[in-house]
Each structure stands twice: as structure tokens, then as C-alpha cells.
Amino acid sequence: MCKCLPPLVFIASVSALSFALVSVAKPQAAGVVKDPGPSHTLGAKPPMIDANTVVLFEGKDWSKFTDVDTTKPSGFTVGDKGIGIAGGHDTVSKDVFGDHQLHVEFMCPVSDKEGQGKSNSGVYIHGRYEIQVLDTFGMEAKDNHCGGIYKVATPLVNAC
Template sequence: MKRFPLCALIICSLLFVFTHDSDADSKSPKWAATSVEKAGPDFQIQGEYSGVLGEDSNEPLKYGVQVIALGDGAFQAVGYPGGLPGDGWDQKEKVSAKGEKTGNVISFTSEQGRGDLEDGKITIFDADGNQVGTIKKVHRKSPTLGKKAPANAKVLFDSNRAEETVKNFTNGKITNEGLLKEGVTSKQKFKDGHLHLEFQLPFMPQARGQGRSNSGCYVLGRYEVQILDSFGLEGKDNECGGIYKVGAPSVNMCFPPLAWQTYDIDFQAAKYDKEGNKTDKAKITVKHNGVTIHDNREIDGPTPGGTNKDETIAGPLFLQNHSNPVRFRNIWVIEK
């Protein structure tokens, strides 16, 4: 069998029963689901798919697809030869195709093949109509998800002790489920250290761009690592994992909305001599869902929207409120 470049996919036919509830049918870009139970049927279709094409051929090909919900039964598909981002994709080639719905079928179309999605799997056919493989829906988890705080760590928030640890933040508020809400600033301040943060993006299929599950993780209150539903997007400096106005992530590791995600961040404050001259820029290393997306990156100065711009002082952890219900849990810092 010839090597099938599924990056040139796709007619992707999705067969499903429409059981929209009133919330999931909302036309408002501000509508957000914070739980799977309230997300509606489109949520069940969106997500990640992975598998191997041509397993019996001389050139088997690992392949990943991200299916993005756009609201009202509309979807976008992005295909990745070699595997999903962070799982084999070489970042050189991908395809994006918008779905067109006919009855209960949504088709993602390209010139060289099709994929039929049903019951959590996509059956792939090449341009000649030959079946070349099936990829199944997967639910990836960060290898550091649920990582326990070491003995020498300062626990800023623990959802198992929500009522107690929410007091570590100014303006701290929690949900009925014991999760930390956005728009909080830690009372403790830091200079150099390691931060572990777990966050969950709401499902906002009608929203676009910066209005889609937006928050921000401000290290030292002045350097923003963006939090945004960038699932399936390009991975820019204003998207998830980007350091705002500084640099894009090396790879877009954003998981689908409502999946718990992690940031593991090593940070070093800018250094100054006795005369007040800057001798070393602030530096940051970021792992998003276990994959390094910034490696000892230098930051010239504070990014917009933080709590302070003075690089000579210690600063807090600030989790931005952008009017979207982003949730947090398991937050701790090791000072260095």
C-alpha cells in the first residue's frame, strides 16, 4: 500500500443523534459549560483522535486528528502526520478543513481522501476509496497531573482543602466543587522558584479568539503565560502557552476544553547590582502538559496586564480574570 499522507485528508463524516439541550444551543459567544454534563452533544464529538494507518504496509503512518467544536453542530478538523502535537508530529505539515453538514453527516473535505467518524473512531480512506486504517478517540493526560507538592513546597491552593487554602489569595473564591476561580492574587510573593499549576478551560464553542476561555498565569505578577482555549490553533504568543508579547510556544500543547491541564514553570527574577543596574534578564522555562514549550527563555520586561512592573521586587502569582470561568486546582511553589 502506498504511504497515505492523511495531512491531505479529509472528508470526515460524523454520524450522530441530535439531542441538544437549551444551554448547548445557545448562540451567545459568552455561553460556557464548566462540566461535561452541561456541555451538550457537540462536546462528545470534539476532541483528539490517534492511531496508525497502513499497519500491514511497508510504510505505516501514525496519525492524529483534532476535531474542534465551533457551535451549532459546526466543526473544524486538523490533521497531524506522525501523531498529535507532543506525540510524534514533526511540526512541518498539517491540514485544516472546515466541516459541512448534510442531515446528520458532517464532512471535512480535501482532495486526497476522507475519514468517516462514528462511535468514537475515524475510518480513513485514500483518494481511491481504499480503507487505510482507523484512528480512535483518545483522552490524553499530563504526566504531572495530580502531582503532589513536595515537603519543601508552599501550597497555594489544594482543592481537597479548598476552604483553608483559598485564604492564600486576595479575592479568593471557590466553586461548589471546591475549585479556585479566576481573578486571584497570591498573598505570598516570590523571586526564583518552580510553580506547578493545574487549570481547566470551559467549553465555549461559540466564542472565538481571545474570547474563548481566556485567563492568564502571571508569574511574579508581571510575566504572563497565556491561558486560552487554543485547541487545534497555530500556537501564537497570545494563545495557550504563549508568553504574551514575548514568544510563542515551541508547540501548541493545548488539550481540548474541560480536560485538566498543567503548567510546570521554572522562573528566575531579573537580577540587579548594588547600583540598580540590571545584570540579568528574567528567565522562564515552561512545560505545558509535560512538554517543554519555552526553554530558559529570557524576558526583556513585564508583559501587559500584570499586578506590578517593578522587576527589582518579589512578586505574587496572579491568575487573570477575563470574564471566562477558568478553574484551577493543585497549585504550589518551591522557592529557590
């Protein structure tokens, strides 16, 4: 018997889901790998979609999500260049999931900011565990870096 857990929660900052390339020409900050090499994820193929796959967002239709605060409009817009957001919003999937595998694709905008100021966002699993979505390309993997489960687990590779 499957005990269903709270919906998948998606939290996005103003700089949510767009595109980023990071220049390493700046002086190296603490924790930055001098030569990060190629991205571990660039060009990776998404998992195969089969009969058991539930696609929550395919790039055009945001209707499978709702704002946590249902008294205000979502704040998310979907356009040709991706998802836009006005202000910070907490969005949850309308469906509730038990055990699952999750595949998330994202892009971060180019930013001169450093640390947690670079497109800081996250995806909450079961309303409890936050997977970091943050531009940390070229940095040593930590639990509060891209792909890490915040304060729980360091990613096997930096997900940027």
C-alpha cells in the same frame, strides 16, 4: 541573596477554571491545525511534591490568595466542581516568590466563541509576564495562545 518580587498574580475571567472539550467539526478558522492529534497535556502527571514545594491551591482552600482590591470580597468560590467566579477579579498570592518553577492546572468550559473569547484568562509571574490561559486546542502555538508568555514567547507546544 534573593530579591523577592511581587506576588504571583492570578487573573481570571468569568469563564475561569472549569472543563472544556473542543469540537473540530466546525469550519476551520485561520491558524487551526486540521488534525491536531491528541492533547499534549491530557493525562500528564503533575510534578512530584517535595519539601520545597509550596502548594498554593489544592482544589479546596483559596486562603493563600487575596484580591488585588482588598476593599471588595474575592468573588471566587470553591465548590465540588472547581472554582467559580462572579465577574472579573485580579487575585494575587499572599506569599511573595523569587526564582521558582510553576505548575498550573486548569480546565476551560466548552464554548461556541472564537479566538480570545474562549475562556481568556492568565497567570502573571512577578507582576510582569502573563502566561496565557485560553482555549486554543488544535491551533498553531503563538505567544497569545495557551501556555504562551504574552508578547514575549511562544509555547513549545500548545498547552491545551
